[in-house]
Amino acid sequence: MPNTSPTPASPTLTPLSLAEALIAAPSVTPATGEVFDALDAALVEAGFTVERFLDGEAPDGPVENLLAIRRNGEGAHVAFAGHLDVVPPGEDWGSHPFVPTRRGELLYGRGAVDMKGSIASFVAAANVQRDLPGTISLIITGDEEGAATYGTPVLMQHMAARGIVPDLCLVGEPTSAHRLGDVVKIGRRGSVNMWITVDGVQGHVAYPHLADNPVPRLLRILTAIDEIVLDDGTEWFQPSNIEVTDIHVGNPSTNVIPAKATARISIRFNNQHSGESLTTLIRTIVEREAGGSLVAKISGEPFLTQPGPLSEMISAAIESVTGLAPELSTTGGTSDARFLCKLCPVVEFGLNNATMHKRDEAVAIDDLDKLALIYADFLRRVLTA
Numbered sequence: 001m002p003n004t005s006p007t008p009a010s011p012t013l014t015p016l017s018l019a020e021a022l023i024a025a026p027s028v029t030p031a032t033g034e035v036f037d038a039l040d041a042a043l044v045e046a047g048f049t050v051e052r053f054l055d056g057e058a059p060d061g062p063v064e065n066l067l068a069i070r071r072n073g074e075g076a077h078v079a080f081a082g083h084l085d086v087v088p089p090g091e092d093w094g095s096h097p098f099v100p101t102r103r104g105e106l107l108y109g110r111g112a113v114d115m116k117g118s119i120a121s122f123v124a125a126a127n128v129q130r131d132l133p134g135t136i137s138l139i140i141t142g143d144e145e146g147a148a149t150y151g152t153p154v155l156m157q158h159m160a161a162r163g164i165v166p167d168l169c170l171v172g173e174p175t176s177a178h179r180l181g182d183v184v185k186i187g188r189r190g191s192v193n194m195w196i197t198v199d200g201v202q203g204h205v206a207y208p209h210l211a212d213n214p215v216p217r218l219l220r221i222l223t224a225i226d227e228i229v230l231d232d233g234t235e236w237f238q239p240s241n242i243e244v245t246d247i248h249v250g251n252p253s254t255n256v257i258p259a260k261a262t263a264r265i266s267i268r269f270n271n272q273h274s275g276e277s278l279t280t281l282i283r284t285i286v287e288r289e290a291g292g293s294l295v296a297k298i299s300g301e302p303f304l305t306q307p308g309p310l311s312e313m314i315s316a317a318i319e320s321v322t323g324l325a326p327e328l329s330t331t332g333g334t335s336d337a338r339f340l341c342k343l344c345p346v347v348e349f350g351l352n353n354a355t356m357h358k359r360d361e362a363v364a365i366d367d368l369d370k371l372a373l374i375y376a377d378f379l380r381r382v383l384t385a
Contacts, residue, residue: 015368018120020100023109029085031142032064046127056150063143063150075134079166083144114356118172125375174353181322185348187304187330198292202259217290237270300338317377
């Protein structure tokens with residue numbers, strides 16, 4: 001039943017307190033358990049109904065996913081998406097990566113920026129905006145930093161089974177580049193990785209006529225690929241690029257012609273291409289130059305949310321709190337927005353990304369509070385439009 005008389009906001013549910021609780025729960029991807037317990041408790045305190053799902057098996061699972069919904073009568077449905085999993089912290093931190101530590105104006109801990117801090121700010125914002133009409137939901141996965149096999153795509157299947165379709169979605173990735181509020185992402189390039197294998201015939205280097213060296217043929221393939229210019233970019237996207245990320249022969253002997261040579265390439269591409277069209281292009285070159293084989297894995301297709309009401313509302317909320325008019329951008333790597341864009345219009349906005357994935361990841365405490373104000377203002381604009 002719709003909430004007709006929302007309960008008062010909890011005064012203890014602050015961006016800082018929740019960020020600290022989330023950081024304190026180790027959650028290297030794929031994440032399950034304790035970190036979801038902490039978020040679950042906060043969401044219930046903020047008036048949400050929470051469902052949790054454990055999806056998948058090893059090696060990419062199990063992954064925990066969470067869907068939280070708060071309905072307050074008729075109105076729009078705004079979703080917030082994010083992830084609780086983090087990359088491995090590495091060594092030589094100034095403090096324990098999973099012990100939230102305040103030093104000066106900063107809060108240190110793995111996930112402070114990417115992206116437990118923004119989740120904390122959004123929950124705090126939703127907590128104080130209990131009287132708004134409509135529906136607010138949170139789409140939270142434990143596998144954005146990993147293979148994403150059992151993360152957001154599977155969570156979207158749970159939503160489809162329940163007939164849950166948001167009108168728009170805000171993803172809390174750390175998009176800000178120099179100051180909180182300077183960049184909003186309205187799209188992302190696609191990503192595809194390809195593995196090239198060229199088989200030869202092993203033999204003695206002194207008898208090359210009795211062998212078939214695959215290395216020169218692999219080099220011809222890579223030279224042809226390196227000469228490709230995919231495009232010059234578009235109004236909203238930078239040019240697509242192809243990068244060689246690995247070459248491997250694995251030959252320990254100096255006097256043996258190897259039997260196999262492999263290479264890996266990665267392509268980040270704009271919306272003039274698709275993962276399938278690029279796979280066909282590279283496969284043609286591989287087969288033409290060497291009769292080699294190709295395996296491709298498409299991580300995501302490009303998407304663009306054209307500037308309009310959604311980007312205008314988040315931009316207006318940012319400007320009302322920070323005084324900045326954000327740049328609309330499509331730069332950077334992939335995010336789960338590549339899946340969520342199939343549900344509804346999507347934009348991304350969150351904290352400063354300077355320390356994400358780095359040692360001593362940290363967020364300005366003041367930015368957590370300001371981000372909560374921005375998110376609260378955004379919710380007001382969307383749900384009272």
